[in-house]
Amino acid sequence: MNYGNSSYYPMNNQTGFNQATMMTGAPQPQTGFPTTMPSGPAYSTPVVPMGTGQQLLTGVVEESFIENILRFNKGKVGTFYFTYRGNTSWNAMVYQGRVETAGRDHIIISDPASGKRYLLLMANLDWVEFDDQINYPHTEITPAMQAALDTTD
Secondary structure: OOOHHHHHHOOOOOOOOOOHHHOOOOOOOOOOOOOOOOOOOOOOOOOOOOOOEEOOOEEEEEOOHHHHHHOOOOOEEEEEEEEEEOOOOEEEEEEEEEEEOOOOOOOEEEEEOOOOOOOOOOOEEEEEEEEEOOOOOOOOHHHHHHHHOOOOO
């Protein structure tokens, strides 16, 4: 890859483009290396942190991230399946316990029989089974919004 070539920067596809000239207004010597590097990703749409909810016409609605679903099922006893990559001794574990709370990257469950509590990482969670119905955070939208969603071009 030739770093001095303007095609190195995908957004700089104009012929004869010189990023240093655009930045300072004066030509810069070509050394074969980029004179400036992008400072970070440029997002065309707003970035919303996970679990913050989404503003709809009806107000703020919790989104269906795993931690929110687990919070809606707080107090329920479930079976939690985990896989730990790169571990030959206990690469898969099954926990049974009551959902105490859940965060963005963790879940806390307690064993009803012993009272022991577990802090478990969501990154290792494969799936959860509950014996009864799963509570799910439903989003409510107006009939006009539903009609717009149902309409096809």
